[in-house]
Amino acid sequence: MKIAISTSGTDLQAPLDQRFGRCAHFLLYDDDSGDFTLVENSQNLNAAQGAGIQAAKTVADSGAQAVISGHCGPKAFKVLDAAGIAVYPCQAASVAEALDLFKGGKLTAAANADVEGHWV
Amino acid sequence: MSSLTIAIASGKGGTGKTTLATTLAQVLSDKRAVSLLDCDVEEPNAHIFLKPVIERRETVEVPVPQVDEQLCNGCGQCDEICQFNAIVTVSGTAMVFEQLCHSCGGCVRVCPQQAISERQKNIGQIEYGHSAAIQVVTGTLTIGEAMAPPLIRAVKDNAAAADITIVDCPPGTSCPMITAVHGCDFAVLVTEPTPFGLHDLRLAVDTLRQLEIPFGVVINRADSGDERVCAYCRTEKIPLLAQIPHSRAVAAAYSRGDSILDAMPQLRDTLGALPEEITRLTRSSQ
The missing domain is CATH 3.40.50.300 (P-loop containing nucleotide triphosphate hydrolases)
Known part of the structure:
Protein backbone atom coordinates (compact mmCIF):
# COMPACT_ATOMS: atom_id res chain seq x y z
CA MET A 1 0.00 0.00 0.00
CA LYS A 2 1.16 3.52 -0.77
CA ILE A 3 1.09 6.26 1.84
CA ALA A 4 1.36 9.99 0.98
CA ILE A 5 3.09 12.11 3.65
CA SER A 6 3.09 15.91 3.42
CA THR A 7 6.61 17.30 3.66
CA SER A 8 8.63 20.43 3.04
CA GLY A 9 11.65 18.30 2.10
CA THR A 10 12.61 15.45 -0.20
CA ASP A 11 13.63 12.46 1.93
CA LEU A 12 12.61 10.38 4.92
CA GLN A 13 14.48 12.63 7.38
CA ALA A 14 12.67 15.74 6.10
CA PRO A 15 10.13 17.52 8.32
CA LEU A 16 6.49 16.46 8.21
CA ASP A 17 4.59 19.50 6.87
CA GLN A 18 1.65 20.36 9.12
CA ARG A 19 -0.20 21.76 6.12
CA PHE A 20 -1.87 19.35 3.74
CA GLY A 21 -2.97 21.63 0.87
CA ARG A 22 0.09 23.83 0.73
CA CYS A 23 2.94 21.45 1.46
CA ALA A 24 5.79 21.46 -1.09
CA HIS A 25 5.71 17.70 -1.76
CA PHE A 26 4.08 14.45 -0.87
CA LEU A 27 6.52 11.68 -0.15
CA LEU A 28 4.80 8.61 -1.59
CA TYR A 29 6.00 5.67 0.47
CA ASP A 30 5.44 2.07 -0.57
CA ASP A 31 5.29 0.04 2.61
CA ASP A 32 5.67 -3.26 0.76
CA SER A 33 9.00 -2.38 -0.82
CA GLY A 34 10.17 0.42 1.50
CA ASP A 35 10.82 2.62 -1.57
CA PHE A 36 9.50 6.11 -2.01
CA THR A 37 8.92 8.66 -4.75
CA LEU A 38 8.17 12.38 -4.53
CA VAL A 39 4.95 13.92 -5.77
CA GLU A 40 5.15 17.62 -6.51
CA ASN A 41 2.57 19.87 -4.80
CA SER A 42 4.30 23.25 -5.17
CA GLN A 43 1.78 24.20 -7.89
CA ASN A 44 -0.66 24.71 -5.01
CA LEU A 45 1.55 26.96 -2.88
CA ASN A 46 0.23 30.14 -4.46
CA ALA A 47 -3.28 28.99 -5.33
CA ALA A 48 -5.76 31.72 -4.42
CA GLN A 49 -8.18 29.13 -3.12
CA GLY A 50 -8.89 25.40 -3.24
CA ALA A 51 -5.31 24.26 -2.54
CA GLY A 52 -6.59 21.44 -0.34
CA ILE A 53 -8.95 20.23 -3.06
CA GLN A 54 -6.20 20.10 -5.67
CA ALA A 55 -3.72 18.52 -3.25
CA ALA A 56 -6.32 15.83 -2.49
CA LYS A 57 -6.77 15.18 -6.20
CA THR A 58 -3.00 14.97 -6.64
CA VAL A 59 -2.82 12.42 -3.84
CA ALA A 60 -5.76 10.44 -5.29
CA ASP A 61 -4.12 10.40 -8.75
CA SER A 62 -0.85 9.17 -7.20
CA GLY A 63 -2.50 5.94 -6.15
CA ALA A 64 -2.00 6.53 -2.42
CA GLN A 65 -4.45 4.79 -0.10
CA ALA A 66 -3.55 6.75 3.01
CA VAL A 67 -2.43 10.28 3.85
CA ILE A 68 -0.35 11.35 6.82
CA SER A 69 -0.34 15.12 7.45
CA GLY A 70 -0.53 17.59 10.30
CA HIS A 71 -4.08 18.63 9.61
CA CYS A 72 -6.77 18.23 6.98
CA GLY A 73 -9.59 20.68 6.29
CA PRO A 74 -13.16 19.91 5.25
CA LYS A 75 -12.88 20.32 1.47
CA ALA A 76 -9.70 18.25 1.18
CA PHE A 77 -11.23 15.64 3.47
CA LYS A 78 -14.33 15.41 1.30
CA VAL A 79 -12.24 14.74 -1.83
CA LEU A 80 -9.99 12.21 -0.05
CA ASP A 81 -13.03 10.50 1.44
CA ALA A 82 -14.66 10.23 -2.01
CA ALA A 83 -11.44 8.68 -3.30
CA GLY A 84 -11.45 6.17 -0.44
CA ILE A 85 -8.21 7.51 1.07
CA ALA A 86 -7.81 7.39 4.85
CA VAL A 87 -6.42 10.51 6.57
CA TYR A 88 -4.09 10.12 9.53
CA PRO A 89 -3.44 13.41 11.37
CA CYS A 90 0.00 13.30 12.94
CA GLN A 91 2.24 15.65 14.91
CA ALA A 92 5.54 13.85 14.25
CA ALA A 93 8.60 15.98 13.51
CA SER A 94 9.83 14.00 10.51
CA VAL A 95 8.50 11.79 7.73
CA ALA A 96 10.39 8.79 9.15
CA GLU A 97 8.96 9.33 12.61
CA ALA A 98 5.45 9.60 11.14
CA LEU A 99 5.94 6.35 9.22
CA ASP A 100 7.18 4.59 12.38
CA LEU A 101 4.06 5.70 14.25
CA PHE A 102 1.88 4.57 11.34
CA LYS A 103 3.53 1.15 11.06
CA GLY A 104 3.31 0.72 14.83
CA GLY A 105 -0.46 1.30 14.68
CA LYS A 106 -0.15 4.48 16.76
CA LEU A 107 -2.07 6.70 14.31
CA THR A 108 -5.85 6.78 14.08
CA ALA A 109 -7.70 7.50 10.85
CA ALA A 110 -9.75 10.69 11.10
CA ALA A 111 -13.52 10.39 10.76
CA ASN A 112 -13.81 14.07 9.80
CA ALA A 113 -11.72 17.09 8.96
CA ASP A 114 -9.77 18.15 12.05
CA VAL A 115 -9.54 21.88 11.26
CA GLU A 116 -11.90 24.55 9.93
CA GLY A 117 -12.00 25.48 6.29
CA HIS A 118 -10.66 28.84 5.19
CA TRP A 119 -11.01 31.00 2.12
CA VAL A 120 -7.75 32.50 1.05
CA MET B 1 -25.10 69.61 -11.56
CA GLU B 61 -28.80 34.35 -6.67
CA VAL B 62 -25.84 33.13 -8.69
CA PRO B 63 -25.63 30.08 -10.96
CA VAL B 64 -23.55 27.16 -9.69
CA PRO B 65 -22.94 23.82 -11.41
CA GLN B 66 -24.65 20.58 -10.53
CA VAL B 67 -23.39 17.26 -11.86
CA ASP B 68 -25.52 14.39 -13.11
CA GLU B 69 -23.43 11.48 -11.86
CA GLN B 70 -25.17 9.12 -14.29
CA LEU B 71 -23.86 11.13 -17.25
CA CYS B 72 -20.44 12.14 -15.84
CA ASN B 73 -17.61 9.91 -17.03
CA GLY B 74 -14.93 11.63 -14.95
CA CYS B 75 -13.05 12.98 -17.99
CA GLY B 76 -11.81 15.97 -15.97
CA GLN B 77 -12.36 18.73 -18.56
CA CYS B 78 -14.46 20.73 -16.06
CA ASP B 79 -11.66 20.38 -13.55
CA GLU B 80 -9.14 21.66 -16.13
CA ILE B 81 -11.04 24.78 -17.10
CA CYS B 82 -12.01 25.84 -13.55
CA GLN B 83 -9.56 28.53 -12.41
CA PHE B 84 -10.94 28.47 -8.86
CA ASN B 85 -10.67 24.78 -7.92
CA ALA B 86 -14.44 24.73 -7.49
CA ILE B 87 -14.94 21.48 -9.39
CA VAL B 88 -12.71 18.43 -9.18
CA THR B 89 -12.94 14.95 -10.67
CA VAL B 90 -12.12 12.15 -8.31
CA SER B 91 -13.03 8.46 -8.42
CA GLY B 92 -14.60 8.88 -11.86
CA THR B 93 -17.00 11.69 -11.11
CA ALA B 94 -16.97 15.47 -10.73
CA MET B 95 -17.43 16.98 -7.28
CA VAL B 96 -18.55 20.61 -6.88
CA PHE B 97 -17.47 23.07 -4.16
CA GLU B 98 -20.13 25.74 -4.61
CA GLN B 99 -18.58 28.27 -2.27
CA LEU B 100 -15.47 28.52 -4.43
CA CYS B 101 -17.45 28.87 -7.68
CA HIS B 102 -17.26 32.22 -9.54
CA SER B 103 -20.27 31.32 -11.73
CA CYS B 104 -18.38 31.60 -15.03
CA GLY B 105 -20.21 28.66 -16.59
CA GLY B 106 -17.00 27.26 -18.12
CA CYS B 107 -17.55 23.75 -16.77
CA VAL B 108 -21.04 23.59 -18.26
CA ARG B 109 -19.73 24.57 -21.68
CA VAL B 110 -16.76 22.18 -21.85
CA CYS B 111 -18.52 19.07 -20.54
CA PRO B 112 -18.68 16.64 -23.51
CA GLN B 113 -21.29 14.54 -21.72
CA GLN B 114 -23.70 17.43 -20.98
CA ALA B 115 -23.54 16.15 -17.42
CA ILE B 116 -23.31 19.62 -15.86
CA SER B 117 -26.23 22.00 -15.56
CA GLU B 118 -26.64 25.14 -13.48
CA ARG B 119 -28.88 25.80 -10.54
CA GLN B 120 -29.47 29.12 -8.82
CA LYS B 121 -27.95 29.55 -5.38
CA ASN B 122 -29.02 32.28 -2.95
CA ILE B 123 -26.02 34.35 -1.84
Whole structure:
Protein backbone atom coordinates (compact mmCIF):
# COMPACT_ATOMS: atom_id res chain seq x y z
CA MET A 1 0.00 0.00 0.00
CA LYS A 2 1.16 3.52 -0.77
CA ILE A 3 1.09 6.26 1.84
CA ALA A 4 1.36 9.99 0.98
CA ILE A 5 3.09 12.11 3.65
CA SER A 6 3.09 15.91 3.42
CA THR A 7 6.61 17.30 3.66
CA SER A 8 8.63 20.43 3.04
CA GLY A 9 11.65 18.30 2.10
CA THR A 10 12.61 15.45 -0.20
CA ASP A 11 13.63 12.46 1.93
CA LEU A 12 12.61 10.38 4.92
CA GLN A 13 14.48 12.63 7.38
CA ALA A 14 12.67 15.74 6.10
CA PRO A 15 10.13 17.52 8.32
CA LEU A 16 6.49 16.46 8.21
CA ASP A 17 4.59 19.50 6.87
CA GLN A 18 1.65 20.36 9.12
CA ARG A 19 -0.20 21.76 6.12
CA PHE A 20 -1.87 19.35 3.74
CA GLY A 21 -2.97 21.63 0.87
CA ARG A 22 0.09 23.83 0.73
CA CYS A 23 2.94 21.45 1.46
CA ALA A 24 5.79 21.46 -1.09
CA HIS A 25 5.71 17.70 -1.76
CA PHE A 26 4.08 14.45 -0.87
CA LEU A 27 6.52 11.68 -0.15
CA LEU A 28 4.80 8.61 -1.59
CA TYR A 29 6.00 5.67 0.47
CA ASP A 30 5.44 2.07 -0.57
CA ASP A 31 5.29 0.04 2.61
CA ASP A 32 5.67 -3.26 0.76
CA SER A 33 9.00 -2.38 -0.82
CA GLY A 34 10.17 0.42 1.50
CA ASP A 35 10.82 2.62 -1.57
CA PHE A 36 9.50 6.11 -2.01
CA THR A 37 8.92 8.66 -4.75
CA LEU A 38 8.17 12.38 -4.53
CA VAL A 39 4.95 13.92 -5.77
CA GLU A 40 5.15 17.62 -6.51
CA ASN A 41 2.57 19.87 -4.80
CA SER A 42 4.30 23.25 -5.17
CA GLN A 43 1.78 24.20 -7.89
CA ASN A 44 -0.66 24.71 -5.01
CA LEU A 45 1.55 26.96 -2.88
CA ASN A 46 0.23 30.14 -4.46
CA ALA A 47 -3.28 28.99 -5.33
CA ALA A 48 -5.76 31.72 -4.42
CA GLN A 49 -8.18 29.13 -3.12
CA GLY A 50 -8.89 25.40 -3.24
CA ALA A 51 -5.31 24.26 -2.54
CA GLY A 52 -6.59 21.44 -0.34
CA ILE A 53 -8.95 20.23 -3.06
CA GLN A 54 -6.20 20.10 -5.67
CA ALA A 55 -3.72 18.52 -3.25
CA ALA A 56 -6.32 15.83 -2.49
CA LYS A 57 -6.77 15.18 -6.20
CA THR A 58 -3.00 14.97 -6.64
CA VAL A 59 -2.82 12.42 -3.84
CA ALA A 60 -5.76 10.44 -5.29
CA ASP A 61 -4.12 10.40 -8.75
CA SER A 62 -0.85 9.17 -7.20
CA GLY A 63 -2.50 5.94 -6.15
CA ALA A 64 -2.00 6.53 -2.42
CA GLN A 65 -4.45 4.79 -0.10
CA ALA A 66 -3.55 6.75 3.01
CA VAL A 67 -2.43 10.28 3.85
CA ILE A 68 -0.35 11.35 6.82
CA SER A 69 -0.34 15.12 7.45
CA GLY A 70 -0.53 17.59 10.30
CA HIS A 71 -4.08 18.63 9.61
CA CYS A 72 -6.77 18.23 6.98
CA GLY A 73 -9.59 20.68 6.29
CA PRO A 74 -13.16 19.91 5.25
CA LYS A 75 -12.88 20.32 1.47
CA ALA A 76 -9.70 18.25 1.18
CA PHE A 77 -11.23 15.64 3.47
CA LYS A 78 -14.33 15.41 1.30
CA VAL A 79 -12.24 14.74 -1.83
CA LEU A 80 -9.99 12.21 -0.05
CA ASP A 81 -13.03 10.50 1.44
CA ALA A 82 -14.66 10.23 -2.01
CA ALA A 83 -11.44 8.68 -3.30
CA GLY A 84 -11.45 6.17 -0.44
CA ILE A 85 -8.21 7.51 1.07
CA ALA A 86 -7.81 7.39 4.85
CA VAL A 87 -6.42 10.51 6.57
CA TYR A 88 -4.09 10.12 9.53
CA PRO A 89 -3.44 13.41 11.37
CA CYS A 90 0.00 13.30 12.94
CA GLN A 91 2.24 15.65 14.91
CA ALA A 92 5.54 13.85 14.25
CA ALA A 93 8.60 15.98 13.51
CA SER A 94 9.83 14.00 10.51
CA VAL A 95 8.50 11.79 7.73
CA ALA A 96 10.39 8.79 9.15
CA GLU A 97 8.96 9.33 12.61
CA ALA A 98 5.45 9.60 11.14
CA LEU A 99 5.94 6.35 9.22
CA ASP A 100 7.18 4.59 12.38
CA LEU A 101 4.06 5.70 14.25
CA PHE A 102 1.88 4.57 11.34
CA LYS A 103 3.53 1.15 11.06
CA GLY A 104 3.31 0.72 14.83
CA GLY A 105 -0.46 1.30 14.68
CA LYS A 106 -0.15 4.48 16.76
CA LEU A 107 -2.07 6.70 14.31
CA THR A 108 -5.85 6.78 14.08
CA ALA A 109 -7.70 7.50 10.85
CA ALA A 110 -9.75 10.69 11.10
CA ALA A 111 -13.52 10.39 10.76
CA ASN A 112 -13.81 14.07 9.80
CA ALA A 113 -11.72 17.09 8.96
CA ASP A 114 -9.77 18.15 12.05
CA VAL A 115 -9.54 21.88 11.26
CA GLU A 116 -11.90 24.55 9.93
CA GLY A 117 -12.00 25.48 6.29
CA HIS A 118 -10.66 28.84 5.19
CA TRP A 119 -11.01 31.00 2.12
CA VAL A 120 -7.75 32.50 1.05
CA MET B 1 -25.10 69.61 -11.56
CA SER B 2 -24.89 66.21 -13.24
CA SER B 3 -25.00 63.00 -11.25
CA LEU B 4 -21.97 61.98 -9.23
CA THR B 5 -21.08 58.59 -7.77
CA ILE B 6 -18.68 58.76 -4.85
CA ALA B 7 -17.07 55.64 -3.35
CA ILE B 8 -16.16 55.88 0.32
CA ALA B 9 -13.32 53.41 0.71
CA SER B 10 -10.25 52.73 2.82
CA GLY B 11 -7.50 50.21 3.08
CA LYS B 12 -7.80 49.76 6.81
CA GLY B 13 -11.07 48.78 8.42
CA GLY B 14 -12.57 50.87 11.18
CA THR B 15 -11.30 54.22 9.92
CA GLY B 16 -14.77 55.75 9.60
CA LYS B 17 -16.05 54.88 6.11
CA THR B 18 -19.63 54.38 7.23
CA THR B 19 -19.52 57.39 9.55
CA LEU B 20 -18.39 59.57 6.66
CA ALA B 21 -20.75 57.95 4.12
CA THR B 22 -23.87 58.33 6.27
CA THR B 23 -22.97 61.83 7.47
CA LEU B 24 -22.22 62.94 3.92
CA ALA B 25 -25.58 61.50 2.79
CA GLN B 26 -27.37 63.44 5.53
CA VAL B 27 -25.63 66.71 4.71
CA LEU B 28 -26.11 66.46 0.93
CA SER B 29 -29.72 65.24 1.00
CA ASP B 30 -30.87 68.69 2.14
CA LYS B 31 -30.63 69.96 -1.41
CA ARG B 32 -30.17 66.95 -3.68
CA ALA B 33 -31.51 63.45 -4.34
CA VAL B 34 -29.06 61.17 -2.55
CA SER B 35 -28.70 57.38 -2.61
CA LEU B 36 -26.53 55.52 -0.14
CA LEU B 37 -25.50 52.04 -1.25
CA ASP B 38 -24.15 49.89 1.56
CA CYS B 39 -21.78 47.66 -0.38
CA ASP B 40 -19.94 46.39 2.69
CA VAL B 41 -22.09 43.30 2.28
CA GLU B 42 -20.19 41.11 4.70
CA GLU B 43 -20.98 43.49 7.51
CA PRO B 44 -23.38 46.23 6.38
CA ASN B 45 -23.90 48.83 9.08
CA ALA B 46 -25.05 52.09 7.47
CA HIS B 47 -28.63 51.18 8.45
CA ILE B 48 -27.66 51.46 12.12
CA PHE B 49 -27.05 55.18 11.62
CA LEU B 50 -29.63 55.98 8.93
CA LYS B 51 -32.43 53.71 10.27
CA PRO B 52 -34.18 53.41 6.91
CA VAL B 53 -37.76 52.23 6.59
CA ILE B 54 -37.48 49.11 4.42
CA GLU B 55 -39.91 49.12 1.51
CA ARG B 56 -38.80 46.07 -0.44
CA ARG B 57 -36.48 43.08 -0.19
CA GLU B 58 -35.14 40.82 -2.89
CA THR B 59 -32.85 37.84 -2.89
CA VAL B 60 -29.76 37.63 -5.07
CA GLU B 61 -28.80 34.35 -6.67
CA VAL B 62 -25.84 33.13 -8.69
CA PRO B 63 -25.63 30.08 -10.96
CA VAL B 64 -23.55 27.16 -9.69
CA PRO B 65 -22.94 23.82 -11.41
CA GLN B 66 -24.65 20.58 -10.53
CA VAL B 67 -23.39 17.26 -11.86
CA ASP B 68 -25.52 14.39 -13.11
CA GLU B 69 -23.43 11.48 -11.86
CA GLN B 70 -25.17 9.12 -14.29
CA LEU B 71 -23.86 11.13 -17.25
CA CYS B 72 -20.44 12.14 -15.84
CA ASN B 73 -17.61 9.91 -17.03
CA GLY B 74 -14.93 11.63 -14.95
CA CYS B 75 -13.05 12.98 -17.99
CA GLY B 76 -11.81 15.97 -15.97
CA GLN B 77 -12.36 18.73 -18.56
CA CYS B 78 -14.46 20.73 -16.06
CA ASP B 79 -11.66 20.38 -13.55
CA GLU B 80 -9.14 21.66 -16.13
CA ILE B 81 -11.04 24.78 -17.10
CA CYS B 82 -12.01 25.84 -13.55
CA GLN B 83 -9.56 28.53 -12.41
CA PHE B 84 -10.94 28.47 -8.86
CA ASN B 85 -10.67 24.78 -7.92
CA ALA B 86 -14.44 24.73 -7.49
CA ILE B 87 -14.94 21.48 -9.39
CA VAL B 88 -12.71 18.43 -9.18
CA THR B 89 -12.94 14.95 -10.67
CA VAL B 90 -12.12 12.15 -8.31
CA SER B 91 -13.03 8.46 -8.42
CA GLY B 92 -14.60 8.88 -11.86
CA THR B 93 -17.00 11.69 -11.11
CA ALA B 94 -16.97 15.47 -10.73
CA MET B 95 -17.43 16.98 -7.28
CA VAL B 96 -18.55 20.61 -6.88
CA PHE B 97 -17.47 23.07 -4.16
CA GLU B 98 -20.13 25.74 -4.61
CA GLN B 99 -18.58 28.27 -2.27
CA LEU B 100 -15.47 28.52 -4.43
CA CYS B 101 -17.45 28.87 -7.68
CA HIS B 102 -17.26 32.22 -9.54
CA SER B 103 -20.27 31.32 -11.73
CA CYS B 104 -18.38 31.60 -15.03
CA GLY B 105 -20.21 28.66 -16.59
CA GLY B 106 -17.00 27.26 -18.12
CA CYS B 107 -17.55 23.75 -16.77
CA VAL B 108 -21.04 23.59 -18.26
CA ARG B 109 -19.73 24.57 -21.68
CA VAL B 110 -16.76 22.18 -21.85
CA CYS B 111 -18.52 19.07 -20.54
CA PRO B 112 -18.68 16.64 -23.51
CA GLN B 113 -21.29 14.54 -21.72
CA GLN B 114 -23.70 17.43 -20.98
CA ALA B 115 -23.54 16.15 -17.42
CA ILE B 116 -23.31 19.62 -15.86
CA SER B 117 -26.23 22.00 -15.56
CA GLU B 118 -26.64 25.14 -13.48
CA ARG B 119 -28.88 25.80 -10.54
CA GLN B 120 -29.47 29.12 -8.82
CA LYS B 121 -27.95 29.55 -5.38
CA ASN B 122 -29.02 32.28 -2.95
CA ILE B 123 -26.02 34.35 -1.84
CA GLY B 124 -27.73 37.23 -0.11
CA GLN B 125 -30.43 39.84 -0.12
CA ILE B 126 -30.91 43.49 -0.97
CA GLU B 127 -33.10 45.81 1.09
CA TYR B 128 -34.48 49.02 -0.41
CA GLY B 129 -35.70 51.77 1.86
CA HIS B 130 -35.63 55.45 2.71
CA SER B 131 -34.23 57.41 5.60
CA ALA B 132 -35.94 60.80 5.31
CA ALA B 133 -35.04 61.81 1.73
CA ILE B 134 -32.10 59.40 1.39
CA GLN B 135 -32.60 56.24 -0.63
CA VAL B 136 -30.79 53.49 1.30
CA VAL B 137 -29.91 50.23 -0.46
CA THR B 138 -28.27 47.56 1.66
CA GLY B 139 -26.70 44.31 0.48
CA THR B 140 -26.34 41.53 3.05
CA LEU B 141 -24.33 38.44 2.21
CA THR B 142 -25.81 35.20 3.52
CA ILE B 143 -23.73 33.88 6.42
CA GLY B 144 -21.29 31.26 5.19
CA GLU B 145 -21.20 32.60 1.62
CA ALA B 146 -17.88 33.89 0.31
CA MET B 147 -18.81 35.50 -3.01
CA ALA B 148 -19.41 39.15 -2.19
CA PRO B 149 -18.77 40.66 -5.67
CA PRO B 150 -21.95 39.41 -7.43
CA LEU B 151 -24.07 40.80 -4.59
CA ILE B 152 -22.18 44.12 -4.61
CA ARG B 153 -22.74 44.39 -8.38
CA ALA B 154 -26.46 43.72 -7.87
CA VAL B 155 -26.70 46.46 -5.22
CA LYS B 156 -25.03 48.95 -7.57
CA ASP B 157 -27.01 47.91 -10.65
CA ASN B 158 -30.41 47.90 -8.96
CA ALA B 159 -30.30 51.21 -7.09
CA ALA B 160 -32.44 54.00 -8.51
CA ALA B 161 -30.56 56.91 -10.08
CA ALA B 162 -29.86 59.95 -7.87
CA ASP B 163 -28.02 63.26 -8.10
CA ILE B 164 -25.42 61.92 -5.70
CA THR B 165 -24.81 58.21 -5.12
CA ILE B 166 -22.60 57.37 -2.16
CA VAL B 167 -21.11 53.87 -2.18
CA ASP B 168 -20.05 52.65 1.27
CA CYS B 169 -17.30 50.18 0.31
CA PRO B 170 -15.85 47.15 2.09
CA PRO B 171 -12.41 47.65 3.64
CA GLY B 172 -9.25 46.24 2.10
CA THR B 173 -8.16 46.13 -1.53
CA SER B 174 -9.37 42.70 -2.65
CA CYS B 175 -12.21 41.76 -5.03
CA PRO B 176 -15.11 43.13 -2.91
CA MET B 177 -13.49 46.58 -2.61
CA ILE B 178 -12.56 46.64 -6.30
CA THR B 179 -16.11 45.66 -7.29
CA ALA B 180 -17.52 48.42 -5.07
CA VAL B 181 -15.28 51.23 -6.39
CA HIS B 182 -15.52 50.08 -10.02
CA GLY B 183 -17.35 52.60 -12.18
CA CYS B 184 -17.46 55.29 -9.47
CA ASP B 185 -16.55 58.83 -10.53
CA PHE B 186 -14.37 59.43 -7.49
CA ALA B 187 -13.18 57.63 -4.37
CA VAL B 188 -12.76 59.17 -0.94
CA LEU B 189 -10.20 57.21 1.05
CA VAL B 190 -10.85 57.49 4.77
CA THR B 191 -7.80 56.92 6.91
CA GLU B 192 -6.46 57.64 10.36
CA PRO B 193 -3.09 59.18 11.19
CA THR B 194 -1.52 55.97 12.50
CA PRO B 195 1.12 53.60 11.08
CA PHE B 196 -1.61 51.05 10.23
CA GLY B 197 -3.74 53.77 8.66
CA LEU B 198 -0.84 54.92 6.49
CA HIS B 199 0.23 51.40 5.52
CA ASP B 200 -3.23 50.43 4.30
CA LEU B 201 -3.82 53.85 2.71
CA ARG B 202 -0.80 53.19 0.49
CA LEU B 203 -2.34 49.89 -0.64
CA ALA B 204 -5.64 51.60 -1.43
CA VAL B 205 -3.85 54.40 -3.32
CA ASP B 206 -1.94 51.86 -5.42
CA THR B 207 -5.19 50.05 -6.18
CA LEU B 208 -7.11 53.17 -7.23
CA ARG B 209 -4.22 54.37 -9.39
CA GLN B 210 -4.28 51.06 -11.25
CA LEU B 211 -8.04 51.34 -11.65
CA GLU B 212 -7.59 54.95 -12.82
CA ILE B 213 -10.24 56.25 -10.44
CA PRO B 214 -9.51 59.77 -9.14
CA PHE B 215 -9.41 60.00 -5.37
CA GLY B 216 -8.73 62.14 -2.34
CA VAL B 217 -8.15 61.49 1.34
CA VAL B 218 -10.15 62.28 4.47
CA ILE B 219 -8.25 61.90 7.74
CA ASN B 220 -10.51 60.83 10.57
CA ARG B 221 -9.56 61.28 14.26
CA ALA B 222 -7.07 63.71 12.75
CA ASP B 223 -5.19 64.77 15.85
CA SER B 224 -4.92 61.30 17.39
CA GLY B 225 -1.69 60.21 15.69
CA ASP B 226 1.19 61.76 13.84
CA GLU B 227 1.97 63.76 10.70
CA ARG B 228 3.01 60.93 8.43
CA VAL B 229 -0.29 60.58 6.55
CA CYS B 230 -0.28 64.32 5.78
CA ALA B 231 3.35 64.15 4.66
CA TYR B 232 2.58 61.13 2.45
CA CYS B 233 -0.36 62.94 0.80
CA ARG B 234 1.82 66.01 0.16
CA THR B 235 4.62 63.91 -1.38
CA GLU B 236 2.21 61.93 -3.54
CA LYS B 237 0.19 65.05 -4.44
CA ILE B 238 -3.00 63.46 -3.14
CA PRO B 239 -5.74 66.01 -2.34
CA LEU B 240 -6.53 66.13 1.37
CA LEU B 241 -10.28 66.74 1.30
CA ALA B 242 -11.03 67.04 5.00
CA GLN B 243 -9.73 66.34 8.46
CA ILE B 244 -12.23 65.24 11.07
CA PRO B 245 -10.91 65.96 14.57
CA HIS B 246 -10.72 63.31 17.26
CA SER B 247 -13.71 63.98 19.50
CA ARG B 248 -15.19 62.27 22.51
CA ALA B 249 -18.62 63.72 21.65
CA VAL B 250 -18.46 62.15 18.17
CA ALA B 251 -17.44 58.79 19.66
CA ALA B 252 -20.37 58.97 22.09
CA ALA B 253 -22.87 59.78 19.30
CA TYR B 254 -21.42 56.98 17.16
CA SER B 255 -21.70 54.47 20.00
CA ARG B 256 -25.42 55.27 20.27
CA GLY B 257 -25.94 54.95 16.51
CA ASP B 258 -26.74 58.68 16.30
CA SER B 259 -25.70 61.07 13.56
CA ILE B 260 -22.43 62.78 14.46
CA LEU B 261 -23.64 66.10 13.03
CA ASP B 262 -25.08 67.22 16.36
CA ALA B 263 -21.75 66.50 18.05
CA MET B 264 -19.75 68.23 15.32
CA PRO B 265 -21.98 70.76 13.50
CA GLN B 266 -19.06 72.26 11.60
CA LEU B 267 -18.99 69.06 9.47
CA ARG B 268 -22.06 70.40 7.63
CA ASP B 269 -19.93 73.03 5.91
CA THR B 270 -16.89 70.81 5.39
CA LEU B 271 -18.87 67.94 3.88
CA GLY B 272 -21.33 70.19 2.09
CA ALA B 273 -18.45 71.55 0.03
CA LEU B 274 -17.20 68.09 -1.00
CA PRO B 275 -19.30 67.53 -4.19
CA GLU B 276 -18.04 70.73 -5.80
CA GLU B 277 -14.46 69.92 -4.80
CA ILE B 278 -14.85 66.36 -6.11
CA THR B 279 -16.39 67.55 -9.38
CA ARG B 280 -13.46 69.93 -9.81
CA LEU B 281 -10.91 67.16 -9.10
CA THR B 282 -12.71 64.72 -11.39
CA ARG B 283 -12.61 67.20 -14.26
CA SER B 284 -8.95 68.07 -13.70
CA SER B 285 -7.98 64.38 -13.71
CA GLN B 286 -9.48 63.81 -17.15
